[in-house]
Amino acid sequence: MLKLEQVHTHYGAVEALHGVSVEVKEGEIVTLIGANGAGKTTLLMTICGTPRATSGQVLFEGKDINTIPTHLRMQQGIAISPEGRRIFPELTVYENLRMGAFFAGNAEIEERMEFVFNLFPRLKERFEQRGATMSGGEQQMLAIGRALMSKPRLLLLDEPTLGLAPMIINQIFDIIRQIRDRGVTVFLVEQNAHKALQVADRGYVLENGSVVLEDTGANLLKNDAVRKAYLGEL
Numbered sequence: 203m204l205k206l207e208q209v210h211t212h213y214g215a216v217e218a219l220h221g222v223s224v225e226v227k228e229g230e231i232v233t234l235i236g237a238n239g240a241g242k243t244t245l246l247m248t249i250c251g252t253p254r255a256t257s258g259q260v261l262f263e264g265k266d267i268n269t270i271p272t273h274l275r276m277q278q279g280i281a282i283s284p285e286g287r288r289i290f291p292e293l294t295v296y297e298n299l300r301m302g303a304f305f306a307g308n309a310e311i312e313e314r315m316e317f318v319f320n321l322f323p324r325l326k327e328r329f330e331q332r333g334a335t336m337s338g339g340e341q342q343m344l345a346i347g348r349a350l351m352s353k354p355r356l357l358l359l360d361e362p363t364l365g366l367a368p369m370i371i372n373q374i375f376d377i378i379r380q381i382r383d384r385g386v387t388v389f390l391v392e393q394n395a396h397k398a399l400q401v402a403d404r405g406y407v408l409e410n411g412s413v414v415l416e417d418t419g420a421n422l423l424k425n426d427a428v429r430k431a432y433l434g435e436l
């Protein structure tokens with residue numbers, strides 16, 4: 203579904219990704235782990251097109267999307283729940299969700315809203331509440347729900363459990379599984395390596411802008427280098 207081949211991304215003269223190749227197949231949950239500053243957010247944003255890859259290919263369903271602008275990539279079926287959630291604090295839950303389906307007609311919005319409320323009953327209960335007044339976990343649910351409102355085939359999640367309490371973290375991982383089971387492919391960036399690899403079909407380890415390991419989630423959990431650097435074991 204998604205294939206990055208030898209992708210290089212720069213911020214000005216500084217190269218943040220040094221020839222990264224990553225694949226996400228339809229129906230998978232793929233996890234990307236890595237230390238602070240490794241380039242995880244840059245990788246997700248390169249898929250979205252801000253910034254664009256300076257060389258290499260970003261293929262979505264076989265087509266190179268690197269030359270098309272971000273909003274057209276979204277129209278092709280990619281959505282992101284960004285780092286830090288970036289919900290609209292002054293808007294209500296309902297209004298935030300509508301912003302995620304900007305180009306859809308009313309009937310379609312209702313259908314998508316039902317899909318989101320089914321996954322997140324809490325959002326339905328609070329649909330008139332302003333974003334800013336929601337708890338961290340609720341805001342994260344709203345950010346994921348808003349991304350789902352564009353009816354993506356590929357959902358990119360950037361650190362969805364950052365700063366949340368353990369119980370909420372478990373809920374979010376449970377919801378990620380449910381999203382995949384309902385037909386949306388997931389590419390997940392996480393610092394919470396243990397849970398993120400548990401939920402993953404496959405995973406990648408990014409270090410200093412390069413992929414250094416790739417394997418099934420189960421094998422990465424057993425890998426000595428991963429256990430030492432990312433799981434606090436050994």
Ligand SMILES: Nc1ncnc2c1ncn2[C@@H]1O[C@H](COP(=O)(O)OP(=O)(O)OP(=O)(O)O)[C@@H](O)[C@H]1O
Pocket residue numbers: 213216218236237238239240241242243244245285
């Ligand atoms: N807008 C920017 N301008 C210049 N350099 C940037 C910019 N955004 C990120 N970088 C640099 O690119 C590198 C990768 O950053 P990135 O945010 O992708 O890492 P990350 O793995 O997501 O880290 P974190 O887990 O801390 O979010 C870092 O060296 C960072 O300083």
